[in-house]
Structure formats: C-alpha cells, structure tokens
Amino acid sequence: MESTSLYPPLGHGEVLQGLWDAARSDRLPHALILHGPEGIGKYHAARWLAQGLLCEGGPGEPCLSCGPCRRVQADSHPDLFLVDPLAVGQDRMTIHFIVTRENRPKSAYSGPSIENFLRLRADEGGWRVVCLRDVDSMNENAQNAFLKALEEPGENTLLLLTSARPDALLETIRSRTVSVDLSRLSMADTLHILERDALLPGLEEPAQREVLARWSLGAPGKAMKLAKSGGVPMRAMIVDLVAGRLLPDEAGPAFWELDGEFPGKTPAAQRRTRSAALMDLALEWLLDGRRQAARVPLESLAHGGVLEPLGGVPEGALESCMDCILQARQDVSLNLSPEILTERVLRSLADLSGHSTAAVRRP
Numbered sequence: 216m217e218s219t220s221l222y223p224p225l226g227h228g229e230v231l232q233g234l235w236d237a238a239r240s241d242r243l244p245h246a247l248i249l250h251g252p253e254g255i256g257k258y259h260a261a262r263w264l265a266q267g268l269l270c271e272g273g274p275g276e277p278c279l280s281c282g283p284c285r286r287v288q289a290d291s292h293p294d295l296f297l298v299d300p301l302a303v304g305q306d307r308m309t310i311h312f313i314v315t316r317e318n319r320p321k322s323a324y325s326g327p328s329i330e331n332f333l334r335l336r337a338d339e340g341g342w343r344v345v346c347l348r349d350v351d352s353m354n355e356n357a358q359n360a361f362l363k364a365l366e367e368p369g370e371n372t373l374l375l376l377t378s379a380r381p382d383a384l385l386e387t388i389r390s391r392t393v394s395v396d397l398s399r400l401s402m403a404d405t406l407h408i409l410e411r412d413a414l415l416p417g418l419e420e421p422a423q424r425e426v427l428a429r430w431s432l433g434a435p436g437k438a439m440k441l442a443k444s445g446g447v448p449m450r451a452m453i454v455d456l457v458a459g460r461l462l463p464d465e466a467g468p469a470f471w472e473l474d475g476e477f478p479g480k481t482p483a484a485q486r487r488t489r490s491a492a493l494m495d496l497a498l499e500w501l502l503d504g505r506r507q508a509a510r511v512p513l514e515s516l517a518h519g520g521v522l523e524p525l526g527g528v529p530e531g532a533l534e535s536c537m538d539c540i541l542q543a544r545q546d547v548s549l550n551l552s553p554e555i556l557t558e559r560v561l562r563s564l565a566d567l568s569g570h571s572t573a574a575v576r577r578p
C-alpha cells in the first residue's frame with residue numbers, strides 16, 4: 216500500500232490541532248469518529264492524528280524525524296493498529312478484523328484482530344491507537360463484536376473510526392463515540408493534492424485536474440476515483456449526447472472503448488460495472504439538472520459547470536429519462552445484457568436533445 220502519511224493532510228489542520236490540545240490536557244475521549252463526505256481524507260487525517268500522539272514531541276504536529284514517527288511512516292509502529300480492509304484485499308470490515316475466530320472461511324481476513332492488539336500493553340509506553348477505515352462497512356454482527364472494544368478499550372487507548380455514513384452504524388456504537396466533523400477541502404487544496412498525483416492516468420492534464428477538482432466539490436479522493444474510472448470522458452459523452460453533438464450510434468462503440476478501471480471478476484462482470492458506472496453518472500447529472508431547475512446555486516452542484524444542455528428540457532422529459540435509466544440500472548444488477556441496456560440509456564439521453572434549447576441540430 217502506498218504511504219500517504221508523508222504529507223500532512225490538507226484542510227484538516229485546525230481540527231487535528233484541537234484534538235492534540237485535548238490529548239495534552241487529558242480531555243481526549245477514548246473513541247472518536249471522524250466523519251465527513253467521501254474522499255476528503257478522513258483516514259489520512261486519522262493516521263496523522265495517531266502519528267501526532269505517538270511522536271516523541273507529541274501530542275502535536277508530528278516531527279517526522281523521531282523514532283516513533285519513522286516507525287509510523289513505515290507502518291511498523293507496535294502501538295498503532297490500522298484496519299483498512301481494502302488494503303488487504305477485503306471489500307468490507309468483517310468480524311474477522313474485530314475478533315479472532317478459530318473457524319473462518321478460507322477467503323476471510325486472517326491477520327491479527329483488534330481483540331489481539333488490545334490485549335497487548337503499549338509497547339512504547341504511550342498511546343495505543345487503532346485506526347479503522349470506513350467503519351460503516353461493518354455488518355451488525357461485526358459491529359456487535361466491536362462494541363466490546365468500545366466498552367473496555369483499556370488505558371491510554373484511542374479508537375479512531377472514520378465514516379462517510381455514520382447513520383449506518385448501530386445506535387450503541389454512535390452513542391459511545393464522539394463525532395468530529397471534517398469538511399470538504401478548498402478548491403486550491405484539492406488542486407494541490409491532484410497535482411501531487413499528476414502522474415496517474417486521468418490526472419496528467421491541468422484542465423482535467425480542474426474539471427475533477429470542481430466536480431468532486433473539494434474531495435480529492437473522489438476526484439482520483441473518477442479519474443481512474445474514466446469519469447471525465449464518460450461525462451463528456453453524456454453531455455454531448457444531450458447537446459446533440461454526439462449520436463447514440465457513435466457513442467456506443469466509443470463507450471465500450473473508454474479507458475478506465477471497471478472492477479469485476481470476469482469480462483462480463485467488468486462490462487456490467489462499466490455500464491452501471493455510466494447509468495449512475497447519468498442519473499447524478501440529471502439530478503443536478505433538476506436541482507438547477509429548482510434554483511439551487513450552480514457552484515454548490517458537482518455538475519454545475521456542465522448543465523447547459525439541460526436548458527429547456529421540460530420536467531416531464533427529464534423524469535421519464537431518469538425512469539428509463541433507473542430501470543436499466545436495476546436490470547444491469549440482475550445480469551441482463553449490459554450492451555442492450557447501455558444502448559437503451561444512450562438513446563434515452565439522446566432523446567432529450569430534441570427538447571434542449573442548447574442542442575446543436577444535426578441533419
């Protein structure tokens with residue numbers, strides 16, 4: 216896993232400083248949930264917070280040069296336990312991350328559990344910290360097992376949870392954690408982070424980085440995800456169809472050729488993922504069109520800069536296009552042919568161009 220903790224997390228400095236101050240005066244609760252939109256760097260902030268607690272000069276901004284700091288950076292600090300299911304090839308935080316069970320399925324996570332970690336004493340005599348990424352991926356079973364850790368974490372122990380959807384957690388967990396809100400980043404900070412990763416596919420061009428920073432509304436992680444999954448060219452295709460600049464017969468082949476990562480175990484599954492990505496994106500864009508019609512300020516809309524083709528499209532036409540895409544979205548999850556469903560969606564989008572006052576008329 217690439218280490219992102221070499222950089223201080225942009226945009227969250229004040230919040231972290233407040234938490235280190237609280238730790239210095241013994242007011243830090245034993246369980247925090249860093250909460251905020253997807254892709255703003257919550258887990259990164261959690262790790263930085265932990266490093267600042269473990270640092271020899273801490274609690275405070277990590278010095279980056281002491282022994283504990285270097286061990287955190289190398290992912291080898293004995294008092295820091297990271298629970299990041301994606302990093303170990305698991306798609307959710309199963310109960311096996313929480314407690315160690317004798318009988319577990321072969322494909323399940325088999326590394327050390329939180330239970331194991333909390334049984335040990337602090338190796339370096341200071342804090343013990345557990346960082347958990349996206350805790351809302353725990354099912355009820357896992358959450359119930361985790362409750363025990365929350366109830367008796369032990370001395371000088373901090374459980375640091377992150378989540379974009381804390382509502383998905385059991386009330387018993389939420390009531391035992393103190394929520395800390397993290398905000399979206401400024402446009403400048405978002406661009407700065409994207410520039411750092413300008414070697415990644417989809418982020419090479421400054422113009423593309425601008426588009427993505429605007430689109431993500433200050434969530435660089437989301438911008439990177441969009442870059443990886445062909446979000447920019449895919450959205451351009453949707454916009455061009457409704458603007459009459461592209462015909463469905465041209466869009467179809469181009470869509471299946473688009474560069475991007477579309478996860479799936481088989482080629483058929485990858486085609487379904489690709490098709491579903493188009494549908495989700497089209498729905499998101501049309502929804503923003505409806506918000507625009509309801510006079511929501513454009514700058515607060517992710518797609519605010521590219522809604523022009525929806526000008527003049529009547530509410531009814533927008534609704535029936537969305538219904539068509541929603542239906543196709545359900546069907547693609549049911550394993551119906553993604554090719555046929557994609558074509559249906561492309562045609563339905565192109566039909567809107569008949570209403571659009573901004574559309575280019577082609578012979």
Ligand SMILES: [Zn+2]
Pocket residue numbers: 269270271272277278279280281282283284285
């Ligand atoms: Zn240090």
